[in-house]
Amino acid sequence: MTHIHEDKHDDQFLVKRVLDGDTSAFSIIIRNTERLVTQIIFKMIATEEDRKDLAQEVYLKAFKNLKGFQFQSKLSTWIAQITYNACINHLRKKKLTLVDNDAWELDDTEILQSKEHSAWNEMESFILNKEMIRILQFEIEKLPSLYKTIITLYHNEELSYKEITEITGLPAGTLKNYLFRARKILRDRIALHYKKEPL
Amino acid sequence: MxxxxxxxxxxxxxxxxxxxxxxxxxxxxxxxxxxxxxxxxxxxxxxxxLPADSFDVNLEAIIMKQLPQPSIHKKEDKMLWYGIAAVCFLFVISVFLFFGKELAVLFGGVEWLTTALIGTAAICLLAFLAFDMYRAYRVKLKAFNFE
Incomplete structure (x- = not known):
């Protein structure tokens, strides 16, 4: 709780400095939020050039609209929200979808096969394999943009459901449902991978 | 089960x-x-x-370059007006201090209403000229891209 108050206090201090004309304070805001913004952009946008353009667009938009920030959420959440919306608009322009229905899920036969051979109890040795990191990254990359993003925000950035709903605008129930499905797809795909690549 | x-x-x-x-x-x-x-x-x-994704460029530096520079005109404007006011004040005081007697003789024979009218007209004219000068100065600054 104290931490949240401190964050808000810091946010207010930084925003006031920027609004008073001290643009150098904005560099602190960039430093504080760059990681979160980068994670969202990398998970939602595939091309390197678009990612850079979007990151710049996000911060310039945040700077321009800083006067309108009401401190109803953390500054980082507000900037993450701008990032998410910028990515959504970009995907819409490119006519790309966020979640391609169930096309990403394995069919029942594949899951059954993976479970028959499932040697998940031997998984520990597999985890130790350096190859696992590459496979994990590969499988996460294959997930739909929205699934990748929420998995990253929840598990890597350790944001709460409330913060993720604020960023994405998804209802809490939908967010939980997507998160459950994303984890399940990932688990099934890793199991299948393990079956295909015996150690 | x-x-x-x-x-x-x-x-x-x-x-x-x-x-x-x-x-x-x-x-x-x-x-x-x-x-x-x-x-x-x-x-x-x-x-x-898993390691977090990151850009291979210095995002902070790129963005900071694009931000508009802080406006210092407001501060400059204030200082300019304070300066003009101080000079005017000193001028009026010095006129009264050095030419007080002459002024009394000069305006002694004129009715107070006439004096007040001449004074108001002179002040209005000065203010108008000063404002016009300042406006011309800002237009020229803009033309030279200094703001």
């Missing part, structure tokens, strides 16, 4: 506080569900260790 659903298993792993006792009792007794719990725990422990 009826096994737990995937949602129940995930809830047990990722939101233990929201998971009910029946689930934990089942997991203790059921090796299949327990193994699924282990799978999720191991998988996401690894995912949480």
């Amino acid at each position: 009826k096994h737990l659903t995937d949602s129940q298993i995930q809830q047990f792993v990722f939101e233990p506080a929201a998971s009910d006792n029946a689930c934990s009792t089942h997991i203790e007794q059921c090796a299949i569900c327990r193994s699924k719990v282990g799978e999720y725990q191991m998988l996401f422990a690894e995912i949480e260790k």
Whole structure:
């Protein structure tokens, strides 16, 4: 709780400095939020050039609209929200979808096969394999943009459901449902991978 | 034995506080569900260790270059007006100090109403000229791209 108050206090201090004309304070805001913004952009946008353009667009938009920030959420959440919306608009322009229905899920036969051979109890040795990191990254990359993003925000950035709903605008129930499905797809795909690549 | 659903298993792993006792009792007794719990725990422990994505450029520097520079005109304007006011004040004081007697003689024969009218007209004219000069100065600054 104290931490949240401190964050808000810091946010207010930084925003006031920027609004008073001290643009150098904005560099602190960039430093504080760059990681979160980068994670969202990398998970939602595939091309390197678009990612850079979007990151710049996000911060310039945040700077321009800083006067309108009401401190109803953390500054980082507000900037993450701008990032998410910028990515959504970009995907819409490119006519790309966020979640391609169930096309990403394995069919029942594949899951059954993976479970028959499932040697998940031997998984520990597999985890130790350096190859696992590459496979994990590969499988996460294959997930739909929205699934990748929420998995990253929840598990890597350790944001709460409330913060993720604020960023994405998804209802809490939908967010939980997507998160459950994303984890399940990932688990099934890793199991299948393990079956295909015996150690 | 009826096994737990995937949602129940995930809830047990990722939101233990929201998971009910029946689930934990089942997991203790059921090796299949327990193994699924282990799978999720191991998988996401690894995912949480994955390195974060990052740009290969200095994003902060690129953005800071594009931000508009802080406006110092307001401060400059204030200083300019304070300066003009101070000069005017000193001028009026010095006129009265050095030419007080002459002024008294000059305006002694004129009625006070006439004096007031001449004074007001002179002040208005001066203010108008000063404002016009300042406006011309700002237009020229803009033309030279200094603001």
